[in-house]
Amino acid sequence: MTLLDIKALSVSINEVPVLDSVSMELKAGEILGLAGESGSGKTMTALAIAGLLPVRAEMSGQVILDGVHLPNADEREYCGIRGRDIGIVFQEPMTALNPVMTIGDQVAETVRVHRKVSRHEARLLARETLEKVGLPSSRFPLDRYPHNLSGGQRQRVAIAIAIALKPKLLIADEPTTALDVTTQAEILALFRKLVCDDGVGLVLVTHDLAVIAETADRVAVMKAGSIVEQGAVAKIFKASKVPYIRKLMENAVHVPERTSRKIGDTPVLETCNIVREYAGARTFFGPVKALRAVDDVSFRIFPNETVGLVGESGCGKSTLLRTILGLDQAQSGEVRVFGQVFPPRRNKELRQLRQRIQVVFQDPFGTFDPRWRVEQLVTENFHLFDSPLTRGDARKRVDETLERVGLNSSDAKRYPHEFSGGQRQRIAIARALITEPAIIALDEAVSALDVSIRAQILDLLAELSDRLGMSYLFVTHDLSVARSITDRILVMKDGRIVEQGRTADVFDNPSHPYTAELLGAVPDLNRALSGSVAGST
Amino acid sequence: MTDREFVREVPPDPGNGRVIAPELAFNMATGLRIGVFMVVAIVTAALVSFAWTPYDVEAIDIPGKLLAPSLTHPFGTDHFGRDVLSMIMVGARNSLAVALVAVGIGAGIGVPLGLLAAARKGLVSESVMRMNDLIFAFPSLLMAVMITAVYGPGAINAIIAIGIFNIPVFARVTRGAALSLWAREYILAARVAGKGPFLISVQHILPNLRGLLIVQAAIQFALGVVAEAGLSYVGLGAQPPLPSWGRMLSEAQTMIGFAPWLAIFPGLAIMMLVFGFGLIGDGLNDHLDPRIRRGR
Numbered sequence: 001m002t003l004l005d006i007k008a009l010s011v012s013i014n015e016v017p018v019l020d021s022v023s024m025e026l027k028a029g030e031i032l033g034l035a036g037e038s039g040s041g042k043t044m045t046a047l048a049i050a051g052l053l054p055v056r057a058e059m060s061g062q063v064i065l066d067g068v069h070l071p072n073a074d075e076r077e078y079c080g081i082r083g084r085d086i087g088i089v090f091q092e093p094m095t096a097l098n099p100v101m102t103i104g105d106q107v108a109e110t111v112r113v114h115r116k117v118s119r120h121e122a123r124l125l126a127r128e129t130l131e132k133v134g135l136p137s138s139r140f141p142l143d144r145y146p147h148n149l150s151g152g153q154r155q156r157v158a159i160a161i162a163i164a165l166k167p168k169l170l171i172a173d174e175p176t177t178a179l180d181v182t183t184q185a186e187i188l189a190l191f192r193k194l195v196c197d198d199g200v201g202l203v204l205v206t207h208d209l210a211v212i213a214e215t216a217d218r219v220a221v222m223k224a225g226s227i228v229e230q231g232a233v234a235k236i237f238k239a240s241k242v243p244y245i246r247k248l249m250e251n252a253v254h255v256p257e258r259t260s261r262k263i264g265d266t267p268v269l270e271t272c273n274i275v276r277e278y279a280g281a282r283t284f285f286g287p288v289k290a291l292r293a294v295d296d297v298s299f300r301i302f303p304n305e306t307v308g309l310v311g312e313s314g315c316g317k318s319t320l321l322r323t324i325l326g327l328d329q330a331q332s333g334e335v336r337v338f339g340q341v342f343p344p345r346r347n348k349e350l351r352q353l354r355q356r357i358q359v360v361f362q363d364p365f366g367t368f369d370p371r372w373r374v375e376q377l378v379t380e381n382f383h384l385f386d387s388p389l390t391r392g393d394a395r396k397r398v399d400e401t402l403e404r405v406g407l408n409s410s411d412a413k414r415y416p417h418e419f420s421g422g423q424r425q426r427i428a429i430a431r432a433l434i435t436e437p438a439i440i441a442l443d444e445a446v447s448a449l450d451v452s453i454r455a456q457i458l459d460l461l462a463e464l465s466d467r468l469g470m471s472y473l474f475v476t477h478d479l480s481v482a483r484s485i486t487d488r489i490l491v492m493k494d495g496r497i498v499e500q501g502r503t504a505d506v507f508d509n510p511s512h513p514y515t516a517e518l519l520g521a522v523p524d525l526n527r528a529l530s531g532s533v534a535g536s537t
Numbered sequence: 538m539t540d541r542e543f544v545r546e547v548p549p550d551p552g553n554g555r556v557i558a559p560e561l562a563f564n565m566a567t568g569l570r571i572g573v574f575m576v577v578a579i580v581t582a583a584l585v586s587f588a589w590t591p592y593d594v595e596a597i598d599i600p601g602k603l604l605a606p607s608l609t610h611p612f613g614t615d616h617f618g619r620d621v622l623s624m625i626m627v628g629a630r631n632s633l634a635v636a637l638v639a640v641g642i643g644a645g646i647g648v649p650l651g652l653l654a655a656a657r658k659g660l661v662s663e664s665v666m667r668m669n670d671l672i673f674a675f676p677s678l679l680m681a682v683m684i685t686a687v688y689g690p691g692a693i694n695a696i697i698a699i700g701i702f703n704i705p706v707f708a709r710v711t712r713g714a715a716l717s718l719w720a721r722e723y724i725l726a727a728r729v730a731g732k733g734p735f736l737i738s739v740q741h742i743l744p745n746l747r748g749l750l751i752v753q754a755a756i757q758f759a760l761g762v763v764a765e766a767g768l769s770y771v772g773l774g775a776q777p778p779l780p781s782w783g784r785m786l787s788e789a790q791t792m793i794g795f796a797p798w799l800a801i802f803p804g805l806a807i808m809m810l811v812f813g814f815g816l817i818g819d820g821l822n823d824h825l826d827p828r829i830r831r832g833r
Contacts, residue, residue: 327729354730358729361722370745371745380730380732431726
């Protein structure tokens with residue numbers, strides 16, 4: 001029977017329509033994937049179901065949960081429904097929990113809000129729920145605090161809070177986006193189990209088509225506030241005629257075309273036995289234990305080569321990158337750029353070498369000073385030149401570089417907030433490109449982007465490298481991205497490089513067990529569609 | 538090839554999602570306008586007093602003493618027959634000048650110290666902040682009283698005394714906000730561009746602190762006006778025959794029973810200036826917040 005029935009749901013905020021007559025159904029014991037690019041309205045749909053729309057949103061249409069018409073935005077009645085009938089799990093496990101409450105209290109809180117039970121009974125139920133989400137009492141007593149838990153464990157607590165009262169409907173908004181791939185696989189398995197055992201309906205909102213392909217039974221693809229197509233996952237993903245969906249599917253597994261390149265043999269960048277330690281927590285007795293973030297890392301990058309550095313969060317790849325860029329001092333070992341020790345002591349040499357090694361950061365929104373115009377941002381690296389360029393030369397160079405990354409020279413006068421995420425990443429690439437570097441380090445440079453924009457940026461990077469003969473050090477946690485663009489790959493775990501080799505070899509034939517585990521956990525669109533792991537039930 | 542159709546997408550940054558209801562925005566703007574109006578009125582009065590006042594503020598007119606407000610003397614006269622309106626106009630100069638210079642001293646020394654403390658970790662940062670704590674540890678008005686008592690009363694010493702206590706306020710606010718800015722990726726990008734702590738502080742940190750510092754300055758300005766009034770109330774501010782609001786209040790004290798206008802009008806003037814700056818500070822705080830402004 002139909003659990004959730006949404007009929008012609010429209011939402012507008014400040015008279016700007018954000019959802020346009022969305023209709024969908026969900027049966028009990030079914031997982032509905034809600035896919036689409038950012039800004040397509042998938043989160044807004046989830047919020048509308050849960051009655052969590054922003055104050056000034058106007059809503060029309062019907063949301064029927066298990067035969068009951070949900071009140072149209074009556075907060076008081078909704079309070080009784082959320083938590084009891086609808087459980088919600090959000091993206092960010094770090095902020096979803098209250099840091100000063102124990103996990104047991106947080107789960108019990110939901111119970112006591114909705115049911116007249118004693119404190120003791122609530123705690124019993126909390127215990128039971130935590131067991132169910134895979135946090136056994138032996139290792140996770142109720143009085144643990146969230147800061148003692150890893151991201152995946154916190155997300156389990158968040159799920160426990162959502163399912164404590166056995167809701168009929170569970171809404172999960174990008175529940176695994178902030179997690180590592182191995183943790184993501186575990187959490188998705190947990191969701192499948194909950195749906196299977198308790199027969200709840202799950203609305204899984206995610207931008208990751210592979211996650212939906214592996215987890216969901218049915219999928220609704222959204223674009224610009226309306227549903228483009230919905231149906232069984234296999235049917236939609238394999239046989240959809242809608243060009244938008246085909247495009248999304250292609251972009252998700254996009255491999256940029258690369259012309260044949262000659263990889264040089266004198267290394268552009270070389271690291272020898274780098275060790276970076278942080279002072280760890282002071283124990284009450286005994287000495288301070290150092291935390292080794294980067295442990296004896298050596299590798300080389302040759303001209304024209306794209307090297308991927310992959311690993312899960314906390315494995316030390318960001319620290320390594322900062323050390324390579326000379327932003328952080330290594331305890332031992334050295335970095336060499338064109339054979340010279342980096343960073344060199346003399347300021348002049350440092351500036352010259354910095355021109356040759358540049359960086360693009362992850363966050364397209366935080367990477368620019370909001371008060372600077374694009375022209376100033378892009379020319380910031382001119383500071384590295386010994387003598388300033390004349391105004392005309394500088395102008396010409398800015399125009400050239402902006403055109404190279406697919407922007408217009410007229411964009412130079414605009415502020416970063418006037419651009420979309422993808423365009424900002426182009427600006428960031430332009431900033432790195434303007435000193436004509438030999439190597440660019442990309443720190444999760446495409447991780448925050450939608451699949452279609454990610455595909456464009458990957459194409460751009462491939463094209464720039466082929467045309468200008470640049471090397472890339474591609475730091476990422478996303479193995480599919482690493483696979484699509486890199487020639488060679490370094491797998492990092494606990495500060496060490498556990499495996500390195502040609503990308504195809506490593507992916508086809510991982511020699512280290514960790515690499516195999518990592519690869520096995522990555523949701524793979526093609527593999528999922530070929531039917532081996534298709535959704536449960 | 539470009540992704541221009543996505544220009545209008547809402548940035549996922551949660552900070553950008555803060556939306557202000559139009560009626561609230563209207564109230565903020567109104568508050569700001571009222572504040573500006575009050576301050577401008579007093580600044581105008583102070584400026585006009587240089588060229589013209591209704592009566593000479595030093596002229597003593599015993600027969601015309603303690604006149605209630607009337608058409609000839611809108612704010613009445615004091616026990617020497619001086620015109621209260623004229624005295625308030627001239628006194629405004631003093632209040633504004635003391636507050637302005639004191640804020641200038643505080644910001645001029647405190648902001649660079651704060652930037653330094655944020656840019657340099659370790660000993661430099663610690664010593665700057667511990668010096669701040671030291672100044673904070675003394676009750677400020679009491680210390681101002683002591684400074685003026687030791688070096689003699691007068692407007693200049695009052696300015697210095699009030700100014701010194703503005704330094705740690707600005708240093709602390711600057712450092713706190715600058716520290717969070719230092720963690721941003723665009724600072725990393727600037728470091729990759731070879732810029733040192735000084736250039737980064739001047740080019741990136743300071744401009745991004747502008748709004749915050751302007752707001753803080755407005756608040757300190759209001760506090761400075763009160764402090765100056767307090768000092769001259771106890772006779773440690775501007776010296777006679779130069780009129781000052783605080784001393785007018787203290788002289789009015791004994792006559793409040795039969796000549797209340799002597800206390801009411803200087804009191805109103807102080808309140809207007811302080812309230813005006815308070816409103817400006819609040820209004821600007823919201824107006825200059827980039828999270829609210831950005832992306833509009």
